[in-house]
Amino acid sequence: xxxxxxxxxxxxxxxxxxxxxxxxxxxxxxxxxxxxxxxxxxxxxxxxxxxxxxxxxxxxxxxxxxxxxxxxxxxxxxxxxxxxxxxxxxxxxxxxxxxxxxxxxxxxxxxxxxxxxxxxxxxxxxxxxxxxxxxxxxxx
Amino acid sequence: xxxxxxxxxxxxxxxxxxxxxxxxxxxxxxxxxxxxxxxxxxxxxxxxxxxxxxxxxxxxxxxxxxxxxxxxxxxxxxxxxxxxxxxxxxxxxxxxxxxxxxxxxxxxxxxxxxxxxxxxxxxxxxxxxxxxxxxxxxxxxxxxxxxxxxxxxxxxxxxxxxxxxxxxxxxxxxxxxxxxxxxxxxxxxxxxxxxxxxxxxxxxxxxxxxxxxxxxxxxxxxxxxxxxxxxxxxxxxxxxxxxxxxxxxxxxxxxxxxxxxxxxxxxxxxxxxxxxxxxxxxxxxxxxxxxxxxxxxxxxxxxxxxxxxxxxxxxxxxxxxxxxxxxxxxxxxxxxxxxxxxxxxxxxxxxxxxxxxxxxxxxxxxxxxxxxxxxxxxxxxxxxxxxxxxxxxxxxxxxxxxxxxxxxxxxxxxxxxxxxxxxxxxxxxxxxxxxxxxxxxxxxxxxxxxxxxxxxxxxxxxxxxxxxxxxxxxxxxxxxxxx
Numbered sequence: 097x098x099x100x101x102x103x104x105x106x107x108x109x110x111x112x113x114x115x116x117x118x119x120x121x122x123x124x125x126x127x128x129x130x131x132x133x134x135x136x137x138x139x140x141x142x143x144x145x146x147x148x149x150x151x152x153x154x155x156x157x158x159x160x161x162x163x164x165x166x167x168x169x170x171x172x173x174x175x176x177x178x179x180x181x182x183x184x185x186x187x188x189x190x191x192x193x194x195x196x197x198x199x200x201x202x203x204x205x206x207x208x209x210x211x212x213x214x215x216x217x218x219x220x221x222x223x224x225x226x227x228x229x230x231x232x233x234x235x236x
Numbered sequence: 237x238x239x240x241x242x243x244x245x246x247x248x249x250x251x252x253x254x255x256x257x258x259x260x261x262x263x264x265x266x267x268x269x270x271x272x273x274x275x276x277x278x279x280x281x282x283x284x285x286x287x288x289x290x291x292x293x294x295x296x297x298x299x300x301x302x303x304x305x306x307x308x309x310x311x312x313x314x315x316x317x318x319x320x321x322x323x324x325x326x327x328x329x330x331x332x333x334x335x336x337x338x339x340x341x342x343x344x345x346x347x348x349x350x351x352x353x354x355x356x357x358x359x360x361x362x363x364x365x366x367x368x369x370x371x372x373x374x375x376x377x378x379x380x381x382x383x384x385x386x387x388x389x390x391x392x393x394x395x396x397x398x399x400x401x402x403x404x405x406x407x408x409x410x411x412x413x414x415x416x417x418x419x420x421x422x423x424x425x426x427x428x429x430x431x432x433x434x435x436x437x438x439x440x441x442x443x444x445x446x447x448x449x450x451x452x453x454x455x456x457x458x459x460x461x462x463x464x465x466x467x468x469x470x471x472x473x474x475x476x477x478x479x480x481x482x483x484x485x486x487x488x489x490x491x492x493x494x495x496x497x498x499x500x501x502x503x504x505x506x507x508x509x510x511x512x513x514x515x516x517x518x519x520x521x522x523x524x525x526x527x528x529x530x531x532x533x534x535x536x537x538x539x540x541x542x543x544x545x546x547x548x549x550x551x552x553x554x555x556x557x558x559x560x561x562x563x564x565x566x567x568x569x570x571x572x573x574x575x576x577x578x579x580x581x582x583x584x585x586x587x588x589x590x591x592x593x594x595x596x597x598x599x600x601x602x603x604x605x606x607x608x609x610x611x612x613x614x615x616x617x618x619x620x621x622x623x624x625x626x627x628x629x630x631x632x633x634x635x636x637x638x639x640x641x642x643x644x645x646x647x648x649x650x651x652x653x654x655x656x657x658x659x660x661x662x663x664x665x666x667x668x669x670x671x672x673x674x675x676x677x678x679x680x681x682x683x684x685x686x687x688x689x690x691x692x693x694x695x696x697x698x699x700x701x702x703x704x705x706x707x708x709x710x711x712x713x714x715x716x717x718x719x
Contacts, residue, residue: 103649105282105310132374155493162489169433169482172374200374207374208679209650210443210719212337212485215312216492216509235312235337235485236444236650 099127102218104233108209109218110161111231117153120221120228121160122178125195128161128214128234129175132168133205138176140196149190153221156182156189157230161214164195168211172200209236248286249278255702256635258301259286264294264507271304272636272702274694280647284310285317291507292320296515297328299577299584303636305591306698307645307690311336313510316590319639321575323584324516329504330524331513332495334587336568337488339531341446341479343614343642344412344539344564345625346546347465350557352452352472352714358553363450363672363715365549370448370542372441372719373676380438380541387431390438391423391483394533395564398540403439404561408543410603412536412564413593421533422526426483427490430527433482434534439541443680443719445643446478447616448546450715451623457707461609461627465562467709474550474559475623475711476542477616478719479568480535487531491524516585525570532569539564562625563612567592567642575637586637594640594705596630613705615696616643619673619716620666620686624696624707631703640705644692653688654679675718684718 097119102109108131112123126135146163150156160180167173175197182191217233249257249271257278259269269289271278285308292314293302299321308317313333322328355362371379382390390397395416399406409416441448453471456462467473480487495512498520506512514521547559570587577584586593595602595611602611610628617623621644632638648656659678662685666673675681693710700706 101651103651105284105649106316106646108650151497155496159493162493165489166429166433166486169437169485170429170435172436202374202676205374206679207443207677209677209683210374213489213492215337216496217312219509233312 097123099123099130101127102231104218107233107236109231109233111229113227113229115227117228118180118182120230121157121180121182124157124230125161125164125178126176128164128211131209131211132174132207135176137204138174139198140177141198142173144173144195146193146195147191149188151188153189154219156191157221158214158216158219158232160191160193165211165213173197174200174205211236255698259290261293265290267293267298267301269293270301271308272698272704273306274698276694277306277698281308282310285315288313288315289318291511292318294507295329295511295513296504297322297326299323305639305641305704306695306702307641307643309645311589313508314587314589317641317645318589319586319591319636321584321586321637322516323582328516328585329513330516330521330570330585331511331587332488332491332524333510333512334589335528335570336589337485338479338568339484339487339528340535340566341568342535342539342564342566343475343477343616344543345562345614346474346543346559347467347562348472348474348557348559350472350554351470353470355472359715360672362549362553363674363717365552366448366546367674367717369549370441370545370717371439372717373443379545382435382438384431387434388423390537391426391530391533392421393417394536395540398537403541403544408540408561411561413566416536416540418529418532418536420526421529423530425523425527426487426530430483430486430490433486437481438538439545440481441478441542441719442481443677445684446719447619448717449475449713451475451711452714453709454622454712455710457709458627461708464606464609465612465625465708466560467625473711474546475614476539478538478542480531481538483534484531487527491527528570532566535566563614565592565614576633584637588639590642591639592642593638594628594632595638596628596633613640615641615692617692618644618686618689619684619713619718620669620671621692622710622712624692625709625711626696626699626705627708628705629703632705635703641695641699644689644695646688647690648688650683653683653685656687657682657685671713672715673718681718
């Protein structure tokens with residue numbers, strides 16, 4: 097399991113990799129929040145629940161990351177740990193997750209840039225070389 | 237010469253006249269693509285820009301051509317620096333991706349009546365006070381805390397709301413596009429979640445390429461226009477670059493997702509999901525327009541409040557100095573405007589995504605005091621390079637629906653920039669050049685390194701030579717607050 101950023105002309109690509117689809121989503125979320133803090137500096141003192149659904153897995157990833165961005169903007173919380181469950185019911189994909197983190201503290205969390213929204217650009221969810229990847233470009 | 241031609245046509249463009257390059261309409265394209273650029277800028281273009289200009293040309297109801305400004309680069313669906321006009325009576329569409337996430341992001345500049353040299357040793361103190369006073373980065377607005385019903389007033393009233401609440405002066409409104417208030421805004425079509433993202437953010441800069449700058453006028457190109465704009469060599473200017481913050485981002489996010497399914501319902505084939513759109517004359521299209529216009533008002537109010545905070549800082553240090561708003565432009569919008577097409581006036585919905593409206597002399601929407609010289613067009617550079625004040629031209633009307641560029645435009649990705657520069661050494665290097673940078677994030681500053689952007693002087697020169705606008709003043713940063 098791992099996350100990384102990939103190149104885009106003006107913005108930032110976030111990519112999660114994992115042995116399962118859910119793990120890849122969790123890592124993509126960590127790639128997103130690494131823009132807002134060093135992940136090791138985020139203490140798990142609050143827990144938020146997130147739920148969303150979509151017709152396909154890649155739109156589910158965009159919806160998931162945007163749910164987390166909403167929590168950051170509306171509550172000013174940053175998260176470093178995620179537990180994602182994804183299931184398919186009657187033709188739609190549904191995601192439920194918990195996100196653990198804490199209120200943003202400028203003395204301990206050094207951000208790089210504030211994300212505005214997850215986009216459909218370079219959006220991909222699938223298996224590559226035997227592992228799951230979940231990625232898209234985030235407008236910053 | 238023949239090699240250069242071959243290279244440029246390999247990028248898919250053909251030079252039809254100096255600084256104008258065309259992509260022939262083929263396949264699904266309804267109109268040609270056209271980019272305003274020098275050979276140097278075309279050669280440096282991302283392949284994605286050509287693809288995105290062509291994709292936009294395939295959208296229903298597009299008029300004339302799918303355009304890209306000299307600072308164009310790879311965006312979402314539409315290129316950044318993209319301009320496209322759609323006719324509502326011929327199936328024209330409105331696209332959330334054609335406006336962008338940061339609705340009505342824009343630039344406003346104040347003249348101060350001071351010479352930059354008058355700041356003397358107080359430059360550092362004033363820069364520090366601006367850094368402390370204007371919320372930026374992750375910091376919440378703080379200066380304005382609102383409830384949802386109060387925010388609805390912001391979304392309906394824009395900068396007019398801000399002035400009514402004591403932020404700034406009534407005369408500012410004459411020098412803001414739309415008189416400071418975008419008509420047709422529908423706050424009720426903005427989701428509760430979008431509003432929740434904004435409750436603490438009115439009056440905050442944000443981050444990334446947004447900034448607040450003290451600048452010195454280095455050179456005047458056009459004396460009559462400079463006279464009308466009241467700028468002269470050596471003058472101290474203050475410029476703000478920011479947008480509609482969390483509210484605009486959430487509107488963009490929601491409608492982008494919503495329009496994907498809407499487009500297929502209206503039988504619109506999307507070459508790229510980011511082009512998700514709805515007919516202008518459809519319930520969904522009208523709903524987005526109402527919400528997006530509320531987003532424009534949010535940005536206008538935001539810049540008005542920040543401007544008032546800047547005035548407070550100046551009042552503390554220079555009580556007799558009066559900051560006069562030169563102008564306020566928005567460069568991520570879709571606006572209904574009358575344009576002349578094939579000899580007749582038509583109402584078109586012009587998307588400008590990373591492009592500035594640039595009405596020429598005589599246009600009724602240009603404030604009276606500027607009407608003889610054209611609308612001010614404010615172009616942001618980087619924290620280490622020039623910015624420009626330009627003026628709209630009559631020629632831009634037939635070329636680009638009265639549009640011009642919006643900034644330098646990135647040429648290097650953020651990930652790449654981070655490998656080339658480090659925040660603190662970069663800030664020290666700029667200090668050595670006489671530019672004070674106050675950043676809420678050193679890591680973020682590295683990604684905004686001047687070298688990561690295109691040559692703004694080239695962009696402004698080409699904007700002038702291509703007839704999109706003409707250069708009035710070149711200004712240099714002396715202090716920059718970054719979010």
